[in-house]
Amino acid sequence: MGVSNPHFLFYHIFIIMNHKIITRQIIKEIIDENRTPVMKYYAFDWDDNLMFMPTKIYLKDDKGKSVGMSTEDFAEYRTEIGEKDFNYEGHTIVGFDEDPFRDFRVTGDKKFLSDSKSAKIGPAWPDFVEAINNGSIFSIITARGHTPSIIKKAVYDLIKKNAHGIDSNKLAKNLLKYRQLADEDKLTKDQLIKTYLDMCRFYPVSFGEGSATNPEQGKIDAMEEFIRYVKLISHNLQKKAFMKNKISNYFTPFVGFSDDDVRNVEKMKSHFEKKDDNILQTYLTSGGEKKLYEDIY
Numbered sequence: 001m002g003v004s005n006p007h008f009l010f011y012h013i014f015i016i017m018n019h020k021i022i023t024r025q026i027i028k029e030i031i032d033e034n035r036t037p038v039m040k041y042y043a044f045d046w047d048d049n050l051m052f053m054p055t056k057i058y059l060k061d062d063k064g065k066s067v068g069m070s071t072e073d074f075a076e077y078r079t080e081i082g083e084k085d086f087n088y089e090g091h092t093i094v095g096f097d098e099d100p101f102r103d104f105r106v107t108g109d110k111k112f113l114s115d116s117k118s119a120k121i122g123p124a125w126p127d128f129v130e131a132i133n134n135g136s137i138f139s140i141i142t143a144r145g146h147t148p149s150i151i152k153k154a155v156y157d158l159i160k161k162n163a164h165g166i167d168s169n170k171l172a173k174n175l176l177k178y179r180q181l182a183d184e185d186k187l188t189k190d191q192l193i194k195t196y197l198d199m200c201r202f203y204p205v206s207f208g209e210g211s212a213t214n215p216e217q218g219k220i221d222a223m224e225e226f227i228r229y230v231k232l233i234s235h236n237l238q239k240k241a242f243m244k245n246k247i248s249n250y251f252t253p254f255v256g257f258s259d260d261d262v263r264n265v266e267k268m269k270s271h272f273e274k275k276d277d278n279i280l281q282t283y284l285t286s287g288g289e290k291k292l293y294e295d296i297y
């Protein structure tokens with residue numbers, strides 16, 4: 001029997017290990033060299049990942065006063081709020097203020113638009129620039145509850161302004177090259193950008209019913225939807241390319257997700273890594289630095 005032969009066994013272990021190494025190598029090359037923008041997809045948390053916005057969450061101190069907390073500090077303190085009293089910037093915080101997320105909802109839509117024009121960029125910004133300049137499909141998955149089209153409008157404005165390294169000419173060129181939008185109609189550069197943003201996805205997960213205090217599940221649901229969408233468009237692009245005889249072998253798409261909140265990244269990773277057909281890679285950007293989450297834990 002072949003199986004009892006140690007050479008046979010070692011040979012097969014070698015094949016399996018080798019296959020894993022090769023698969024990992026291919027994914028690494030796609031990540032590193034960014035050669036195939038139509039197979040690489042991105043998902044970004046907004047606050048403290050793409051941008052450091054000045055928006056505050058409102059808490060209450062022991063004297064009944066309203067105290068604003070930055071989103072960066074909120075990622076650190078949020079499980080303690082209302083659970084136990086703690087000191088924050090000279091106040092004893094006892095819980096949330098009335099409507100603590102008032103600036104993160106539809107009522108804060110205008111503020112989001114203006115803040116995004118002046119906010120400092122965050123650790124995942126270079127990836128955002130890479131995604132846009134290559135014409136890659138991305139999604140914004142944020143705990144905020146703004147009107148989805150407001151976030152799209154903010155990104156449109158950033159593209160039109162060529163903000164912080166975005167190159168709208170490069171984007172237009174790559175859209176024509178990779179997405180063959182040119183076949184469909186003669187589009188102006190502005191129409192190209194708008195069509196591109198219509199293909200991207202914007203998930204403010206506490207819009208409507210969601211909860212901003214526990215955004216993890218909302219973010220997982222949004223990612224489930226985005227991955228289904230990515231698989232569908234990637235399959236369609238593959239079919240189109242196959243018909244035109246451009247690509248003969250099938251490449252699996254993958255999605256890179258970055259968030260600065262370790263609880264979001266942990267929940268997201270452990271939810272998706274259980275799946276056989278997982279295509280998600282998670283990155284943690286806390287402390288202003290991007291790390292592949294697997295590498296540190």
Ligand SMILES: [Mg+2]
Nearest residue numbers: 045047048260
């Ligand atoms: Mg964040």
